[in-house]
Amino acid sequence: MLFVEVSSGDRFDEAYAAYHSPRFVFMALIVQKFGGTSVGDIARIQRIAKRAITQTKAGDQLVIVASAMSGETDRLLSLAQQISEEPDKRELDALLSTGENVSVALIAIAIRALGGQAISLTGAQIEMVTDDAHTKARILKIGDNRIREHLKAGKIVVIAGFQGITSSGEITTLGRGGSDTSAVAIAIALQADLCEIYTDVDGVYTADPRIVPHAKKIERICFEEMLNLASEGAKVLQVRSVELAMKFQMPIHLRSSFSDVEGTLVTTEVSEMEQEIVRAITCDKSEARIIVYGMFDPKLVLSKIFGRISEQNISVDLIVNSFLRGADNKISFTVKRQELKDALRAVESVLEEIGGKVDYDDEVEKVTICGVGMRSHPGVAAKMFNTLEQAGIPIYMVSTSEIIVSAILPQGKADEAVRLLHSAFSPGATL
Amino acid sequence: MLFVEVSSGDRFDEAYAAYHSPRFVFMALIVQKFGGTSVGDIARIQRIAKRAITQTKAGDQLVIVASAMSGETDRLLSLAQQISEEPDKRELDALLSTGENVSVALIAIAIRALGGQAISLTGAQIEMVTDDAHTKARILKIGDNRIREHLKAGKIVVIAGFQGITSSGEITTLGRGGSDTSAVAIAIALQADLCEIYTDVDGVYTADPRIVPHAKKIERICFEEMLNLASEGAKVLQVRSVELAMKFQMPIHLRSSFSDVEGTLVTTEVSEMEQEIVRAITCDKSEARIIVYGMFDPKLVLSKIFGRISEQNISVDLIVNSFLRGADNKISFTVKRQELKDALRAVESVLEEIGGKVDYDDEVEKVTICGVGMRSHPGVAAKMFNTLEQAGIPIYMVSTSEIIVSAILPQGKADEAVRLLHSAFSPGATL
Numbered sequence: 036m037l038f039v040e041v042s043s044g045d046r047f048d049e050a051y052a053a054y055h056s057p058r059f060v061f062m063a064l065i066v067q068k069f070g071g072t073s074v075g076d077i078a079r080i081q082r083i084a085k086r087a088i089t090q091t092k093a094g095d096q097l098v099i100v101a102s103a104m105s106g107e108t109d110r111l112l113s114l115a116q117q118i119s120e121e122p123d124k125r126e127l128d129a130l131l132s133t134g135e136n137v138s139v140a141l142i143a144i145a146i147r148a149l150g151g152q153a154i155s156l157t158g159a160q161i162e163m164v165t166d167d168a169h170t171k172a173r174i175l176k177i178g179d180n181r182i183r184e185h186l187k188a189g190k191i192v193v194i195a196g197f198q199g200i201t202s203s204g205e206i207t208t209l210g211r212g213g214s215d216t217s218a219v220a221i222a223i224a225l226q227a228d229l230c231e232i233y234t235d236v237d238g239v240y241t242a243d244p245r246i247v248p249h250a251k252k253i254e255r256i257c258f259e260e261m262l263n264l265a266s267e268g269a270k271v272l273q274v275r276s277v278e279l280a281m282k283f284q285m286p287i288h289l290r291s292s293f294s295d296v297e298g299t300l301v302t303t304e305v306s307e308m309e310q311e312i313v314r315a316i317t318c319d320k321s322e323a324r325i326i327v328y329g330m331f332d333p334k335l336v337l338s339k340i341f342g343r344i345s346e347q348n349i350s351v352d353l354i355v356n357s358f359l360r361g362a363d364n365k366i367s368f369t370v371k372r373q374e375l376k377d378a379l380r381a382v383e384s385v386l387e388e389i390g391g392k393v394d395y396d397d398e399v400e401k402v403t404i405c406g407v408g409m410r411s412h413p414g415v416a417a418k419m420f421n422t423l424e425q426a427g428i429p430i431y432m433v434s435t436s437e438i439i440v441s442a443i444l445p446q447g448k449a450d451e452a453v454r455l456l457h458s459a460f461s462p463g464a465t466l
Numbered sequence: 467m468l469f470v471e472v473s474s475g476d477r478f479d480e481a482y483a484a485y486h487s488p489r490f491v492f493m494a495l496i497v498q499k500f501g502g503t504s505v506g507d508i509a510r511i512q513r514i515a516k517r518a519i520t521q522t523k524a525g526d527q528l529v530i531v532a533s534a535m536s537g538e539t540d541r542l543l544s545l546a547q548q549i550s551e552e553p554d555k556r557e558l559d560a561l562l563s564t565g566e567n568v569s570v571a572l573i574a575i576a577i578r579a580l581g582g583q584a585i586s587l588t589g590a591q592i593e594m595v596t597d598d599a600h601t602k603a604r605i606l607k608i609g610d611n612r613i614r615e616h617l618k619a620g621k622i623v624v625i626a627g628f629q630g631i632t633s634s635g636e637i638t639t640l641g642r643g644g645s646d647t648s649a650v651a652i653a654i655a656l657q658a659d660l661c662e663i664y665t666d667v668d669g670v671y672t673a674d675p676r677i678v679p680h681a682k683k684i685e686r687i688c689f690e691e692m693l694n695l696a697s698e699g700a701k702v703l704q705v706r707s708v709e710l711a712m713k714f715q716m717p718i719h720l721r722s723s724f725s726d727v728e729g730t731l732v733t734t735e736v737s738e739m740e741q742e743i744v745r746a747i748t749c750d751k752s753e754a755r756i757i758v759y760g761m762f763d764p765k766l767v768l769s770k771i772f773g774r775i776s777e778q779n780i781s782v783d784l785i786v787n788s789f790l791r792g793a794d795n796k797i798s799f800t801v802k803r804q805e806l807k808d809a810l811r812a813v814e815s816v817l818e819e820i821g822g823k824v825d826y827d828d829e830v831e832k833v834t835i836c837g838v839g840m841r842s843h844p845g846v847a848a849k850m851f852n853t854l855e856q857a858g859i860p861i862y863m864v865s866t867s868e869i870i871v872s873a874i875l876p877q878g879k880a881d882e883a884v885r886l887l888h889s890a891f892s893p894g895a896t897l
Contacts, residue, residue, distance in 0.1 A: 077545065077548045077549055080549065081549065111568065114508065114568070114572055115571075115572065115575050117508045118508055118511065118512065118572060118575050118576045118579050119575050119576070119578070119579035122575045122578075122579070123574065123575055123578045125585075126571045126574045126575045126578070126585075126586055127571070127575070129567060129570075129571040129574075129586050129588075130567070130568060130571035130572065130575070132567075133564040133567045133568050133571075136560060136561070136563075136564045136567075137542065137545070137561060137564050139560075140546075140557045140558070140560040140561035140564075141545055141546065141549060141561065143554065143557045143560075144546050144549050144550050144553045144554055144557045144558070144561070145549045145550070147550070147553075147554045147557070148549050148550035148553070154556075154557075155557055155560050157560075157637075159590060159635075160635055204591055206588075
């Protein structure tokens with residue numbers, strides 16, 4: 036086994052260079068993740084196997100992380116939902132994890148059928164230890180010994196994504212898109228050179244090409260930007276996988292499993308990235324807004340409400356509040372639409388204790404601009420608001436951070452907003 | 467938890483009595499096994515759940531062992547076979563075991579949806595340790611702690627049949643029908659009072675009712691008879707499950723999952739069982755005969771040939787041989803038709819060393835009569851041969867043991883032979 040030990044600062048450049056250099060000078064350890072459509076049928080599984088064998092013959096060591104065949108998770112979920120509207124989460128995890136087990140066994144069979152060496156491993160078998168938050172468990176640690184042993188023996192190791200096991204042996208899953216996180220976590224545990232995420236799109240674009248036909252593919256994007264884009268609705272990568280990659284500086288190459296073209300490399304920030312003010316524009320149509328009114332004691336209300344909501348494992352997105360002592364106060368925030376009911380129930384339980392009223396609006400959408408260049412260019416938010424206002428699009432709520440500005444808009448306005456902002460900021464023009 | 471500790475001799479009668487006595491005087495621990503058709507769709511799974519809850523409310527403790535939903539194992543197998551004619555066995559086990567994992571999660575969800583308490587467990591989770599003979603592994607030991615804990619907590623424990631795990635953590639399967647063996651082994655490990663095997667027939671018959679329409683259901687049969695019937699082609703129970711039940715005197719109630727009628731109780735032998743000479747007649751249409759010719763040294767040939775065959779994990783059925791020093795000798799034996807190729811290959815490898823020729827006949831069938839009463843009634847074999855000869859059915863090979871007589875017949879003659887022998891011996895008339 037040949038590892039290139041690099042300090043975290045050099046990691047991106049060395050890995051990137053190695054990745055593009057002739058194979059004989061560098062044996063890379065690469066973790067490849069294939070999503071549901073990439074393993075959607077036997078022919079696709081065979082293509083993955085073929086490519087993997089070619090790649091290991093060229094000298095790379097390969098770990099493959101796979102999702103369930105497309106449609107399989109939904110098929111299993113539907114079986115459970117025919118029995119119970121709210122199936123027990125522990126059992127749901129046991130049920131859904133089988134989808135990935137099928138894929139990885141088939142991939143290993145395919146590699147061996149072509150004369151390669153491979154072994155499939157489940158989350159339990161690699162000791163992918165998680166907490167016990169069934170259906171959205173978080174990874175605590177990964178046993179890398181077994182994987183390393185098999186790699187050393189010359190095998191391609193094929194690991195079931197999306198699943199883990201608690202320290203007491205219960206099967207868990209990491210939530211939709213969890214295989215991305217599995218792959219990144221495994222890459223980190225193995226100190227891999229690169230994590231390749233194969234999907235049905237060929238990279239991250241300056242905007243969704245279905246909304247902005249002339250949107251450009253982004254060649255390189257930094258972790259922070261990718262994290263914000265993923266959080267703000269770009270569905271190419273699971274948010275947690277990007278958080279993890281950023282924390283451990285694990286470069287991700289996001290690319291298509293249906294072509295060999297280069298995708299988007301997600302890496303540490305390099306200085307020229309700041310030349311572009313806005314890297315990409317994204318939108319999210321699955322938001323809902325909750326508004327809480329009342330004569331609150333500002334010392335208690337925020338922690339009470341958001342504490343109760345987070346106990347339910349619900350993520351809150353934008354929060355807007357302003358307190359005026361003695362006046363009727365208002366707190367607005369947004370959650371994912373499918374978590375609206377649970378969030379309202381949590382808020383109501385707090386209001387029973389402290390008084391106040393709650394209202395909601397599930398007909399909202401969110402548009403977000405993102406770019407590390409925004410840090411050095413004030414006035415970006417103003418330009419965004421101006422663009423939307425000129426077009427007569429009302430802005431309900433606003434949230435800004437160092438590298439993003441998000442606006443909550445009425446339903447049906449997000450696509451138009453993305454197009455307007457793409458014209459106004461022209462992402463992809465500079466780098 | 468209430469166990470009735472009985473000496474092995476009393477076990478059958480006490481368990482049987484308890485099983486039919488009012489529930490309030492006896493809390494039984496029962497292991498129930500459901501085959502593929504019994505869990506074939508959501509409605510059937512819900513029926514199992516409903517019945518289980520009723521039964522636990524009545525005071526019983528329940529462990530359910532389930533197979534994959536009918537068709538699922540074949541679906542998975544076909545996926546693998548689309549990739550490879552001979553898929554790697556280790557990977558095949560990893561693949562096929564998922565079928566049972568789906569069933570048990572769904573059963574647990576169904577029980578919980580009806581307000582009951584349940585937990586599903588995989589072979590790995592209960593530490594069903596097997597050897598590493600992938601696709602036909604043998605159980606070495608079972609960890610009963612986890613099952614007992616959950617039973618103690620008032621849960622119905624739902625365990626994936628057919629699967630195990632090696633001591634090094636590899637997933638194994640026990641071969642077709644292996645869930646029967648899982649259930650019996652778990653019943654033994656838990657010292658259960660009874661193992662109920664639910665299937666799509668309502669018991670063991672004196673002959674296959676499709677061949678002999680007036681065949682009678684057998685109320686009680688002893689382990690030895692059941693073992694021989696299962697070995698000789700009666701497909702109601704996996705042979706190894708009966709061997710195991712006999713060894714540990716675990717009573718099995720074989721019954722239909724589609725009705726509440728009593729099935730057949732498989733138990734230790736009781737004296738009145740001998741009143742019936744022939745308990746049942748069965749046939750097997752999946753046999754093939756191998757004939758080996760040559761000037762062999764009788765000291766070596768048998769152990770060499772059958773040693774080589776057993777190394778391939780192939781079961782040999784009838785063996786007929788007679789040696790005459792210095793003469794051309796012949797050894798005939800039968801194997802399952804699907805193992806014919808492998809068996810021939812094994813024989814040929816031996817003949818390359820010691821000389822001789824091999825021939826085969828895959829157009830044979832076997833008819834068997836079975837009954838513990840045969841021990842005290844000489845002349846049973848003679849009556850059988852006479853019956854067949856009178857009808858002009860040639861007998862190619864014969865094998866007898868204390869309680870069975872088997873004859874190898876030409877293809878197409880087994881059904882007629884079963885009907886003739888059922889008339890001649892009238893099983894089911896006495897007990």
